[in-house]
Amino acid sequence: MTPGQQAKRRFLLGASSLGALFLTGCDRLSDTEWFPKVLRTHETLSRGVHKLLGSRPSMAQEFAEADLSPFFRSNGTSMPEGDEYQALAKNGFADWQLEVGGLVEKPAKLTLAELRAMPRRTQITRHDCVEGWSAIGKWTGVPLSNVMALVRPQASARYVVFHCADAMSGGLTPEYYYESIDMDDAMHPQTLLAYGLNGKDLPIANGAPIRLRVERQLGYKHAKYVMRIQLVESFANIAGGKGGYWEDNGYQWYAGI
Amino acid sequence: MAAVSITSSAPPSYLYYRHTLPVRIMHWTNFIALTILFMSGLHIFNAHAALYWGDSSYSGRPPLLQITTRDGANGERIGVTNVFGREFETTGVLGLSKYPNGAPNRHAFPSWATIPGGYSLAMARDWHFFFAWVFVLNGVAYVLYSLFTRHLMRDLAPTGKELRGIGTSIVDHLKFKHPTGEAAKRYNVLQKLAYLSVIFVLLPLLILAGWAMSPWLNSIIPGWVDLLGGRQSARTIHFIVAWLLFLFLAVHVFEVIISGFWNHIRSMVTGRYRVKTGA
Numbered sequence: 001m002t003p004g005q006q007a008k009r010r011f012l013l014g015a016s017s018l019g020a021l022f023l024t025g026c027d028r029l030s031d032t033e034w035f036p037k038v039l040r041t042h043e044t045l046s047r048g049v050h051k052l053l054g055s056r057p058s059m060a061q062e063f064a065e066a067d068l069s070p071f072f073r074s075n076g077t078s079m080p081e082g083d084e085y086q087a088l089a090k091n092g093f094a095d096w097q098l099e100v101g102g103l104v105e106k107p108a109k110l111t112l113a114e115l116r117a118m119p120r121r122t123q124i125t126r127h128d129c130v131e132g133w134s135a136i137g138k139w140t141g142v143p144l145s146n147v148m149a150l151v152r153p154q155a156s157a158r159y160v161v162f163h164c165a166d167a168m169s170g171g172l173t174p175e176y177y178y179e180s181i182d183m184d185d186a187m188h189p190q191t192l193l194a195y196g197l198n199g200k201d202l203p204i205a206n207g208a209p210i211r212l213r214v215e216r217q218l219g220y221k222h223a224k225y226v227m228r229i230q231l232v233e234s235f236a237n238i239a240g241g242k243g244g245y246w247e248d249n250g251y252q253w254y255a256g257i
Numbered sequence: 258m259a260a261v262s263i264t265s266s267a268p269p270s271y272l273y274y275r276h277t278l279p280v281r282i283m284h285w286t287n288f289i290a291l292t293i294l295f296m297s298g299l300h301i302f303n304a305h306a307a308l309y310w311g312d313s314s315y316s317g318r319p320p321l322l323q324i325t326t327r328d329g330a331n332g333e334r335i336g337v338t339n340v341f342g343r344e345f346e347t348t349g350v351l352g353l354s355k356y357p358n359g360a361p362n363r364h365a366f367p368s369w370a371t372i373p374g375g376y377s378l379a380m381a382r383d384w385h386f387f388f389a390w391v392f393v394l395n396g397v398a399y400v401l402y403s404l405f406t407r408h409l410m411r412d413l414a415p416t417g418k419e420l421r422g423i424g425t426s427i428v429d430h431l432k433f434k435h436p437t438g439e440a441a442k443r444y445n446v447l448q449k450l451a452y453l454s455v456i457f458v459l460l461p462l463l464i465l466a467g468w469a470m471s472p473w474l475n476s477i478i479p480g481w482v483d484l485l486g487g488r489q490s491a492r493t494i495h496f497i498v499a500w501l502l503f504l505f506l507a508v509h510v511f512e513v514i515i516s517g518f519w520n521h522i523r524s525m526v527t528g529r530y531r532v533k534t535g536a
Contacts, residue, residue, distance in 0.1 A: 008514075011514060011518070022292075023369065023372070023374060026293070026296075026372045026373065026374075026384075027372075027374050027375070030372075030373045030377075030380055030384075036380065036383060038387070039383040039384060039386075039387040040383055040387075041387065042383065042386035042389070042390055043386070045390055046386065046390075050471075050473045050474065053474070058473075058476040059476055059479055060472065060475065060476045061475055061476070061479040061480050061482070062479070063312065067312060067313070069313050069316060070315065070316075070317045071315065072315075073315055126312055126313060126472075126488060128470070128472050129305070130304070130378065130382075131304040131305040131378070132302070132304055132305035132314075133305045133307075133313075133314035133489075134313045134314050134315075134488050134489055135313050135314060135315045136312060136313045136315075215472070215476070216472050216475075216476045217472055217473065218472060246379075250377065250379035250380065251378075251379045252379075252382065252383075256471060256472060256473030256474075257386065257470075257471040257472075257474075
């Protein structure tokens with residue numbers, strides 16, 4: 001080996017051991033209590049800046065019919081198990097009722113027919129999954145703000161929580177999917193309780209009878225199979241306390257990024 | 258007094274203060290942030306190991322790049338990488354690799370290339386976005402510093418004379434010949450152009466393409482993401498630029514090694530670069 005080759009070898013050895021040390025260090029940090037909390041400050045920073053840049057009126061991009069994805073991918077649950085949901089589905093959700101309660105002046109129970117009779121909005125938007133893919137779909141539904149106007153949120157209501165029919169784990173007390181958004185998103189004109197996809201009834205694979213559309217955030221915020229809506233001041237006492245099923249499993253509550 | 262014969266007490270070289278403290282701090286902050294961003298970025302890519310052009314991933318057109326695993330001819334699992342419809346077997350590195358404990362890893366990039374090593378998209382995103390803030394704030398500080406101290410105009414902007422001598426500089430680089438003496442105090446013209454294109458082309462494009470993936474930032478000016486060809490194009494651009502930066506790093510480190518490794522390391526740590534006189 002020439003001195004040059006030796007030096008190269010020494011450098012590569014040195015660099016790879018430094019690299020291995022660095023990786024082990026990063027993984028150790030990920031496993032601590034404190035470091036992930038430091039990392040998570042990005043969520044507060046980004047949300048703060050995003051809120052400054054675009055508050056209620058900032059609208060998600062809308063597309064043309066020609067941009068529609070040939071099929072709209074179903075991710076996560078595509079068929080909720082459970083007898084209750086199966087019975088509702090068998091009957092075309094005619095017996096389904098959306099319960100809206102919590103911190104509201106006038107709790108309500110709304111059937112699918114009643115929701116369909118309310119003012120509707122159709123929008124062609126891009127759905128961005130946290131995994132990285134996007135799909136474009138045409139959604140029809142009632143703007144959530146109309147439902148809010150009906151039940152009249154109390155002044156203390158800060159979040160809208162969506163309780164869903166899909167169980168994410170088995171056992172005697174299964175964890176159900178749930179999500180939450182703030183009042184700004186709840187009152188946003190593009191935030192829908194969608195019952196239609198691409199001009200047809202919303203398929204079960206995509207969340208029938210209704211799913212949430214909250215267009216300025218990633219896919220996991222768009223709760224499918226919504227059964228009950230609850231307005232709360234804090235979601236600390238719901239399930240894992242982080243405001244959603246994926247949030248309880250480490251994902252960011254603010255999914256605008 | 259007897260004459261004592263001393264060959265020469267004058268040093269054949271001297272230390273020159275080459276990099277200011279703010280530049281050194283920002284250089285290493287940038288290096289750490291970009292390393293973590295790159296590796297956590299590969300982890301995030303693993304969550305959906307395919308790249309597309311346009312607004313969506315489901316447009317009826319096949320992906321430009323896809324890294325996956327499938328059954329091989331003899332029924333064994335193999336890792337494959339598809340680029341523009343051409344398939345390459347990449348078992349061991351891409352598509353199918355091994356965790357340190359020997360267990361098979363079916364993610365696109367191997368665990369030794371990602372942060373964290375074990376699969377956790379949520380954790381990778383926390384690493385990525387935290388260090389994205391570090392990187393952006395550090396970058397803004399660097400650009401402001403370089404403008405106000407004239408570092409940019411004095412040390413980075415090539416002169417007309419230098420630009421005209423670019424041919425010689427290219428030949429010198431190909432011969433691994435590096436400036437010595439007084440000329441080594443300054444960046445050479447290729448070095449200047451490389452740094453300027455990283456600082457003012459690649460890094461801003463990388464940041465812009467990153468922002469273009471944020472649905473909330475998309476809504477600030479609806480449609481601005483079309484400037485990059487749509488969100489999935491932006492994701493592809495983000496990926497390509499990240500690898501171009503990796504390429505830059507490889508060339509940068511190579512040049513550092515062959516033109517006096519410890520001298521460069523010392524000058525980027527203490528600021529002092531040894532200039533050989535009379536060489």
